[in-house]
Each structure stands twice: as C-alpha cells, then as structure tokens.
Amino acid sequence: MNISQPPSPPLPPDLIAQFAAIVGERQALTAEADVAPYVTEERNLFHGRSPLVLRPGSTAEVAAICKLASAHRIALTPQGGNTGLVGGQTPHNGEVVVSLKRMDRIREVDTASNTMIAEAGVVLQVAQQKAAEVDRLFPLSLGAEGSCTIGGNLSTNAGGTAALAYGVAREMALGVEVVLADGRVLNGLSKLKKDNTGYDLRNLFIGAEGTLGIITAASLKLFPKPRAIETAFVGLKSPEDALKLLAIAQREASGSLTSFELIAHIALDFSIRHVAGNRAPLSGQHPWFVLMELSSSRDDARSTLETILEQGFEGGIVDDAVIAENLTQRMAFWKLREDISWAQKPEGGSIKHDISVPVAAVPAFIAEANEAVVRKVPGARPVPFGHLGDGNIHYNVSQPVGANTADYLARWHEVNAVVFEIVLRMGGSISAEHGIGVLKRDELPDVKDPTAIALMRAIKAQFDPLGIMNPGKVL
Numbered sequence: 001m002n003i004s005q006p007p008s009p010p011l012p013p014d015l016i017a018q019f020a021a022i023v024g025e026r027q028a029l030t031a032e033a034d035v036a037p038y039v040t041e042e043r044n045l046f047h048g049r050s051p052l053v054l055r056p057g058s059t060a061e062v063a064a065i066c067k068l069a070s071a072h073r074i075a076l077t078p079q080g081g082n083t084g085l086v087g088g089q090t091p092h093n094g095e096v097v098v099s100l101k102r103m104d105r106i107r108e109v110d111t112a113s114n115t116m117i118a119e120a121g122v123v124l125q126v127a128q129q130k131a132a133e134v135d136r137l138f139p140l141s142l143g144a145e146g147s148c149t150i151g152g153n154l155s156t157n158a159g160g161t162a163a164l165a166y167g168v169a170r171e172m173a174l175g176v177e178v179v180l181a182d183g184r185v186l187n188g189l190s191k192l193k194k195d196n197t198g199y200d201l202r203n204l205f206i207g208a209e210g211t212l213g214i215i216t217a218a219s220l221k222l223f224p225k226p227r228a229i230e231t232a233f234v235g236l237k238s239p240e241d242a243l244k245l246l247a248i249a250q251r252e253a254s255g256s257l258t259s260f261e262l263i264a265h266i267a268l269d270f271s272i273r274h275v276a277g278n279r280a281p282l283s284g285q286h287p288w289f290v291l292m293e294l295s296s297s298r299d300d301a302r303s304t305l306e307t308i309l310e311q312g313f314e315g316g317i318v319d320d321a322v323i324a325e326n327l328t329q330r331m332a333f334w335k336l337r338e339d340i341s342w343a344q345k346p347e348g349g350s351i352k353h354d355i356s357v358p359v360a361a362v363p364a365f366i367a368e369a370n371e372a373v374v375r376k377v378p379g380a381r382p383v384p385f386g387h388l389g390d391g392n393i394h395y396n397v398s399q400p401v402g403a404n405t406a407d408y409l410a411r412w413h414e415v416n417a418v419v420f421e422i423v424l425r426m427g428g429s430i431s432a433e434h435g436i437g438v439l440k441r442d443e444l445p446d447v448k449d450p451t452a453i454a455l456m457r458a459i460k461a462q463f464d465p466l467g468i469m470n471p472g473k474v475l
C-alpha cells in the first residue's frame with residue numbers, strides 16, 4: 001500500500017554514528033538485509049524504508065535517542081512486535097526505527113498488590129506465562145500474542161478475545177513509563193488503583209500509536225487465575241440467534257463469560273480449507289457459529305455452560321453444540337478462530353474493516369453491510385467474524401472468485417466508504433481495536449468530531465512540538 005507523507009530529511013553518516021554510539025554498534029542496523037524485517041510486516045501490505053534501526057536496551061538509551069533526534073529534528077518510528085494491522089509501526093518515509101524488542105525484562109511481580117512491571121518489549125505471551133507462574137492471570141489475549149509486545153499492546157490499546165470480561169489493554173494498565181520526544185522520562189509506573197491527582201496522563205499514551213512518546217515500561221494489573229475454563233463451539237442460524245444466546249450467557253454466567261466470538265460459515269470454511277490439521281468442530285452445516293468461553297474461580301463453569309446451551313436448545317436458538325473435553329480440543333477450537341485472518345489470504349484480496357457498533361446493532365449491521373458491499377462489488381464475499389460480546393466485528397470482504405486481486409484491492413477505500421457509512425449511521429466506530437495508523441488516517445477527519453480532532457492536534461503539538469514522533473500516523 002502506498003502512503004503519502006512528507007519526506008524525512010536524509011540522515012548524515014556522522015549522525016548515524018552518534019545514534020550508534022548510544023546503543024552500541026551491534027544494535028544499530030543499517031545494512032539493507034538487517035533493516036528489511038523492520039520496514040515491512042508479515043502480511044506484506046505495508047512497505048517502508050529506513051536508513052537506521054536502533055535497538056536500545058534501556059530507558060536511558062531510549063531517552064538519549066530521543067534527545068539526539070530532537071536536536072536534529074530526526075523522525076522516529078517506535079516498533080514492538082511489528083504485528084500491527086494499520087501500518088503504524090512502519091517507517092513509511094525514511095524514519096529511524098526504534099525497536100523496543102531488547103527491553104524485555106519483567107522488572108517486578110507483586111502478588112500482594114496483584115501487579116507486574118514489564119518493559120515495553122516483553123512479548124505478550126511471556127507476560128501471560130510470568131503471571132501464570134505465580135498463579136495469576138494477565139488476561140490480554142490475541143492471535144498475535146506470540147509476537148506482539150506490551151508496548152505495542154498499550155500503544156494500540158489492543159482488545160482481543162477476553163475484553164468482554166476484563167476490558168481492553170487500557171483497563172489492564174495502572175501506569176506507564178514514557179520517554180517524551182525531547183528525551184525527558186515520565187515515570188508513571190504507579191501500582192495504584194486509586195490516584196486522583198490531576199489529569200490522566202497515562203491514558204493519553206495508551207492508544208496513541210507512538211505519536212506522543214515511547215512507552216518503555218508499564219505497570220500491569222494481574223487477576224486471580226481461573227480454576228476452570230470451559231469452551232463450547234455452537235452452530236446457529238443467524239447473528240440474531242447469537243445475540244439471544246449472548247443474553248442467556250450473560251444472565252447465567254455474568255462476569256465469568258470471558259469470550260463470545262461470532263464466526264460466519266465462510267470464515268470457518270476458509271480456516272478449515274486452508275490450514276492443515278483444522279477440522280470442523282460440528283457435523284452438519286450451520287450458517288453461523290459462536291465460540292464461547294467461561295472462566296471461573298469455582299468448579300461450576302461446566303454446569304453453567306451446560307445450562308446456557310440447554311436454554312439455547314430449548315429456545316430453538318442453538319442448532320448444535322460441542323463442549324471441549326480437554327485442553328487439546330479447546331486449543332483446536334481457538335485455533336480455528338485465530339487462523340481465520342491468515343486463511344483469507346489464499347482466497348485472494350481481502351478488504352478489511354475492524355468496526356464496532358452497539359452490540360444490539362450487530363445483526364442489522366452485518367445484514368446491511370453484506371447487501372451494500374455486494375451491490376458495490378458483485379460477487380464480493382463478506383467474511384464477518386469477531387468479538388460479538390464487544391460489538392466488534394472484523395468485517396473483511398474477500399474478492400470475487402477469479403477476480404484480479406490488484407483491481408479488487410484498488411477499490412479498498414470505495415468499499416470502506418460503503419461499510420463506514422453504515423457503521424456511522426449506527427453510532428459505531430471505524431476502528432474498534434486495531435487503531436488508525438496510516439490505513440484509516442485520511443478517513444479520521446470525516447468520521448470524528450471536529451472538536452475532538454482539534455484537541456488531538458493540540459495535544460500532539462504540546463507533547464511533540466517538532467513532529468518527530470511517528471509522523472504521519474493517526475493525524
């Protein structure tokens with residue numbers, strides 16, 4: 001995808017040497033082959049370029065990088081696991097990449113306060129494992145958890161599959177340590193739940209996609225580790241029935257309902273067809289599926305799940321269902337869901353949307369969007385799936401069978417416009433959890449309150465007056 005952005009000035013060799021002196025020669029990458037993994041991403045959708053990738057090992061090094069960059073007006077692009085889906089971590093115009101991956105220490109685990117202080121480069125899965133080792137849960141969970149980092153999760157305010165019960169990344173952070181554009185360090189590693197001492201600076205950096213500063217560490221909330229986790233794969237006729245099942249599940253399970261994922265038949269079909277080893281969890285054909293999970297600190301999760309499904313069968317809402325009998329089966333269920341993103345690739349071009357609408361409006365949104373999109377591009381194949389419990393649908397649209405992929409993808413913004421019109425009319429958001437980056441940057445002013453945009457610009461100017469922090473992203 002080509003992104004228009006003002007060019008960054010070239011980087012003189014003596015400045016490269018000064019940056020390299022901060023992190024050490026081996027952690028300053030300039031050779032094309034070394035830089036390559038940092039300037040593109042796994043889906044190959046965004047391609048950038050950079051004269052220099054810096055891999056600092058400490059907050060002090062990040063601070064020195066920012067100070068030097070400020071002095072010479074050098075643009076920086078912070079990067080974590082490089083799994084972002086909106087091109088925010090890509091240096092589209094020659095920015096210096098600051099990769100936080102080497103800052104991967106867990107600085108502290110406090111089981112009495114139920115907190116963990118993790119550096120920005122800690123991989124999400126490692127944070128989850130460290131919590132589990134002390135019999136706690138760090139509940140943020142998403143398909144990219146083996147690669148994405150805590151810094152990236154907070155900078156994108158990631159959502160994921162457990163947001164229904166535990167909230168999004170923002171709600172799991174008590175504090176952040178941030179290096180500002182001019183090199184000052186904001187030490188906000190609070191472990192406090194209650195702290196009403198003025199403006200909430202932490203929350204400005206969470207979801208800022210690296211445009212206000214570089215997060216170097218975070219103080220995270222830990223939760224009791226559930227004793228029992230029960231997972232069911234359910235076949236149903238419609239999103240309306242899925243919504244009715246959600247109401248039953250919330251009534252019966254309350255806070256122990258941790259995930260409620262809606263999957264269209266075509267999405268599951270792609271996941272089974274294109275990923276070796278994936279198998280249909282239910283016999284028979286069902287137009288829609290729900291992947292539902294309950295986590296409980298007591299041993300009642302199984303009986304609660306059975307009650308929910310019984311009520312679903314009795315009400316004619318559920319057509320078929322299977323409960324995972326063991327961890328292997330549970331992981332296989334989740335793999336079917338997580339593989340949907342990748343499984344769209346062999347089907348050709350996919351125009352993606354990460355939208356949210358009020359939960360009650362999801363069925364109407366899917367019906368209207370399906371009709372409108374196919375009217376716009378005859379033969380296009382909507383592949384809706386996502387976090388129904390949060391009103392968040394990944395409304396992806398695969399190209400018509402046999403179409404030319406480049407021609408189809410050239411219509412990306414045209415298809416977006418059709419979908420966004422419906423989303424906005426329903427009071428929704430064009431970016432539920434992936435952020436704005438560059439992918440939705442040009443649409444943002446059309447969909448966001450002008451006063452909000454003006455305040456965002458003012459905040460950006462205050463924190464980053466020289467405009468060196470991830471320029472061209474979000475705003």
Ligand code: FAD
Pocket residue numbers: 077078079080081082083084085087088089090100120141142143144147148149150151152153154155156157158159160161209210211213214215216341433434437470473
């Ligand atoms: P990166 O991709 O490296 O960066 C993302 C953004 O954060 C960029 O703007 C970057 O500049 C900025 N950034 C990174 N680190 C820092 C830092 N330390 N300080 C300041 N800015 C920083 N997202 C969801 O929300 N929910 C999902 O369910 C979900 N599922 C996914 C499944 C797959 C298979 C994939 C590939 C992605 C998925 N994502 C999902 C998107 C992605 O994983 C998240 O956005 C994740 O939080 C990004 O983390 P990262 O470390 O890879 O960040």
